[in-house]
Amino acid sequence: MIVDFRRNPPALSSLTIMDSTVATVEKFKFLGCFISQDLKWVTHIHFIVKKAQQRLYFLRQLKKFNLPQELLRQFYSAVIESVLCTSITVWFGSATKSDIRRLQRTVRTAERIIGAPLPTLQELYTSRVRKRAQKITLDPSHPSHPLFELLPSGRRYRAPNIPKFYCLCVVVSVYWKLITLKQIPCMRKHTWQ
Numbered sequence: 228m229i230v231d232f233r234r235n236p237p238a239l240s241s242l243t244i245m246d247s248t249v250a251t252v253e254k255f256k257f258l259g260c261f262i263s264q265d266l267k268w269v270t271h272i273h274f275i276v277k278k279a280q281q282r283l284y285f286l287r288q289l290k291k292f293n294l295p296q297e298l299l300r301q302f303y304s305a306v307i308e309s310v311l312c313t314s315i316t317v318w319f320g321s322a323t324k325s326d327i328r329r330l331q332r333t334v335r336t337a338e339r340i341i342g343a344p345l346p347t348l349q350e351l352y353t354s355r356v357r358k359r360a361q362k363i364t365l366d367p368s369h370p371s372h373p374l375f376e377l378l379p380s381g382r383r384y385r386a387p388n389i390p391k392f393y394c395l396c397v398v399v400s401v402y403w404k405l406i407t408l409k410q411i412p413c414m415r416k417h418t419w420q
Contacts, residue, residue: 230266260314268318272326279310279333286340299341307337312351316359319352360384 229239229251242249254263254270261271286307289299311330319327330348338345364375364384376385 230264258314260317266321268322269326271318272322272330275310275313276329276333279307279330282307282310283333283336283340286337290340296341296343300343300345303337303341303345307333308345308351311348312355315348315352316355319348 229236241251252264254261256262261268261274263270286299286302289302294302311333322330327348334345334348360375363369363371366372377383378385
């Protein structure tokens with residue numbers, strides 16, 4: 228996959244690693260997320276919606292057997308919500324409104340089946356981002372720990388002022404390091420600094 232947003236991208240020669248040519252693809256599934264060449268999450272969200280809708284069938288079947296509402300909620304959170312929230316901290320912030328509406332429609336369908344209110348995707352995303360940030364602030368060895376700086380009051384953190392391009396470069400470099408460590412045997416012992 229080549230991520231290049233220039234108007235006239237140059238023609239690149241094929242990449243060869245250990246005498247095998249690496250194929251160029253438009254999208255790639257990595258750690259359960261579909262990453263596309265244009266860095267949009269349409270493919271990934273379509274996959275999630277399809278998977279969640281398939282699992283709504285089982286929720287409907289359980290409702291037909293008159294299971295209590297609490298068991299239906301537990302089933303929803305274990306089987307459907309877990310699919311909707313898979314790596315939500317990565318893709319939700321840059322998803323389009325139409326994609327979020329498609330996902331939220333699945334949650335509303337589950338609400339109608341269960342007959343009780345369920346947390347929205349925005350609430351789930353917010354809670355997971357807060358948990359992730361709290362883990363980072365408590366772990367000084369985490370690479371992102373320096374980004375969280377306490378304000379003089381000592382109660383809140385300063386918002387990091389990082390350009391989006393820098394964040395993209397960090398994400399791409401982390402993915403590249405993971406791929407390199409996993410696939411190239413001669414580099415497994417290499418330590419990254």
